[in-house]
Amino acid sequence: MAEVKDMDIEMRQAYCRTLMELAAEDPRVVVLEADLMKASGTMPFKDAFGKRAIDVGVAEADMVGIASGLSVQGFIPFAATFGCFAARRTFDQFFISSNYAKLNVKLTGTDPGVSAVYNGGTHMPFEDIGLMRMIPDLVILEPSDAASVCGLVREMYKHQGCCYLRLHRKKSPAIYGPDEKFEIGKAKLLKDGNDVTLIGLGAVMMQEVLKAAGLLEKEGINATVIDALSVKPLDRDLILAKARETGVVVTCENHQVDGGLGMAVTKLLADENVFCRMGYIGVQDRFGQVGNLDYLVKAYNLSADDICAKAKSLLKK
Amino acid sequence: MNENELKAFAAEARKNCLFCIGSLGVGHVGGALSIIEILTYLYNGEMRNLDPKNPRREDRDMLVVSKGHSGPALYAVLAMQGFFPMEWLDTLNRGGTRLPSHCDRNQTPGIDMSTGSLGQGLSAACGIAYGAKLKENGQRCYCIIGDGETQEGQNWEAAMFAAAKGLDNLITITDYNKLQIDGTVEQVVGIEDIEAKWKAFGWDVYRADGHDFKALEKAFDAAHKVDGKPKMIICDTIKGKGFPRLEGQVGSHNANITLDEVKELYKGEVPAWLK
Known part of the structure; x- marks a missing residue:
């Protein structure tokens, strides 16, 4: 077939x-x-x-x-x-x-x-x-x-x-072509920049991350965008290389930061003595609630605007 | 095997099981000794296509000992059937052993499923039995659950599934020794009317003295004649059977026993495998 x-x-x-x-x-x-x-x-x-x-x-x-x-x-x-x-x-x-x-x-x-x-x-x-x-x-x-x-x-x-x-069950805008190859333990580099590394995870967040990268670009900030895809094992080589290149990393997940992608990436960087300014977009120790997707993305500060603000605050430090 | 041969095998298995635990000094004595005859019956003709040289033989009947803490009883029987050297019985629970307290399919040849978190084995047995139906290879799956374990809700999810799917190749045995860690089953959370419960869930139910080979044979033979329903054989047993100090005692679940006690019981006849 x-x-x-x-x-x-x-x-x-x-x-x-x-x-x-x-x-x-x-x-x-x-x-x-x-x-x-x-x-x-x-x-x-x-x-x-x-x-x-x-x-x-x-x-x-x-x-x-x-x-x-x-x-x-x-x-x-x-x-x-x-x-x-x-x-x-x-x-x-x-x-x-x-x-x-x-x-x-x-x-x-x-x-x-x-x-x-x-x-x-x-x-x-x-x-x-x-x-x-x-x-x-x-x-x-x-x-x-x-x-x-x-x-x-x-x-x-x-x-x-x-x-x-x-x-994610619903439709989400295509990021990859039908012939793209995927591997366990491999992330995808969607955009290469030199100011900040945005590492996203999942359909909802990757749309926000891609949008954020566009907004940052309009302000002269060039973001690297990684679609993590494999939380465990992480793509060590790609994440370490891009973290080293930019020195600023923002993880973006539709999940608690504690225990999630943010902590996994932080541990990887700490283990390898890569010292970065870290920002975390994700749920901060809260339970879920009802609402439409747009409402919830804003309620938990997961939006492209939140990602941009986090990236900019880290770049100012 | 005839009845006398089965009795002799069970006596030897019980002895090996007791020396296995006694050589360490502590273990799940009670629930191991209560299923010695059941395991003896299963491994001497009831379960088909077993091959100690090829423990993962494709068409073998499988067993899930859901009350995984009964490992030492199963280890004694498997060793006697040649699945691994008898000497392994002298390694129970020592660091690096192949014989851990609770059954582990990745450690011990002849173990089909890892168990120990009570209530999970019957679901796995359902999956094995359903898989046999998909393969159409005539395989059966056996499962042994504890009476206290029956309090775990997952059993009843599995019970509904097995009946709904007509898994007549699933034969479950309840080791009804009437005792659990905190007291008698009746005192803790009674499970009666246990026959009626399984019948109500759509199972074909039998009752047998779990230490009597004639009674076991009668129940298993009758069960095999019934199509379309999963089978439950409720076996009345005695926890700690054959170790007088703990027989029928609440404290027998996980107990200290000394090697000297076991030697005394067997009048100094120590198995050859014990160093």
């Missing part, structure tokens, strides 16, 4: 189509859902592959356990639910039954951070990356558009071991 080429699709459609391509090639690929098949966009997989799509009902912990058992049998299970449940409710199951057992379970947490919008604070994961980063050897990825979903899901499939995918 040909690879997905039409990228004017929702990110969940990219997720499902890629899984369908993989499943057509490999009978080991199975999909699990906990009554969110419609939300995750995997209904077409069920229509095409029948019993290889397993809806366990509203039972996320059970879903991760079942996925682990399927992995014992040599299947490659892709299990999805909202990120809040993927990380918080199934944490011990994913930790012990999947990761400690060194199995091959791919867990997808949808609606990252503020993209949970009207579902509000109960459904708004600002802590999933933080929790997942504590699991040894786990791969953590967050794509930023449909093409990167396709590429990263294929990398998850190839990787022998557990992965966590932080998946």
Whole structure:
């Protein structure tokens, strides 16, 4: 089956189509859902592959356990639910039954951070990356558009071991072409500048970061823009090189700064004795709430304007 | 194996299990000794296509010991079946051992699933059984859960799933020894009517004396004749069975036992593997 080429699709459609391509090639690929098949966009997989799509009902912990058992049998299970449940409710199951057992379970947490919008604070994961980063050897990825979903899901499939995918479900403007190649542990350099390094993560933030880079340019500030994509492992070489070049780094994430990308990058720089002025765009020790995306991006100071202000304040120091 | 041979195997397994824990001086004695006969039955004919030379043989029946703290009982049986050298039994829980307290599929040949965080094993067993259905290879999955463990809600999520998907290749055994860490199961949070509960969840339910091979055979044989439903065999057992000081005692869950005590019990007959 040909690879997905039409990228004017929702990110969940990219997720499902890629899984369908993989499943057509490999009978080991199975999909699990906990009554969110419609939300995750995997209904077409069920229509095409029948019993290889397993809806366990509203039972996320059970879903991760079942996925682990399927992995014992040599299947490659892709299990999805909202990120809040993927990380918080199934944490011990994913930790012990999947990761400690060194199995091959791919867990997808949808609606990252503020993209949970009207579902509000109960459904708004600002802590999933933080929790997942504590699991040894786990791969953590967050794509930023449909093409990167396709590429990263294929990398998850190839990787022998557990992965966590932080998946924005809706459409997001294309950043990459359909033939772009993605790798675990590799970020993408989207713009090379010499004043400040902006490291973004995920669909919502990469749009803000790209917009911020444009605004800064109008003010004569030349930003480097990195799409992190792989939170664990981080792209050490690219991040260290660009941090060294500019000496000013702003991490931008739709997640708590503590435990998230900001802390991961800070630790990397500290470990390598790269001393930078650091700024953090992200959620600062707060719970989620309801609102539309625009409202929430502003409420948590995640906007392009916030990124610009942070960058400029660091450059003045 | 006939009944006498099974009894002899179980006696040897119990002895090896006790010396395994006794050589360290502490361990989960109670819940290991309560499943010795169940494991003896499973590993001497009930589970098919087991191969100690190839522990991950594709078409083997699998076992998830969800009450992972019963590791030493399983280690005794696996060692006797040749999955690893008997001498390993003298390494329980020592740094760098291949035999940790709780079952670990990456450490011990013959262990199909890592367990220890109670309540998780039955879901994994469902995944294994569902996978066997997808493969259409006739594999069965066995799972042993504890009675106290039954209090974990995830079991009941798995119970619903197994029945909804008609996983008749999933055979679960409840080690109903009536005791848990903080007291009797009845005192802590009683699980009765446990037969009715599993039946209500759509399971095919049997009851057996978990130390009686004839009763076990009757229950397993009857279970195999039923299609379309997952099977639950509730085994009445005695926690600490065969170690008189702890038999039927609440304190038997994780207890100190000395090597001298075990030697005295076996009148100085020490297994050859014990240095």
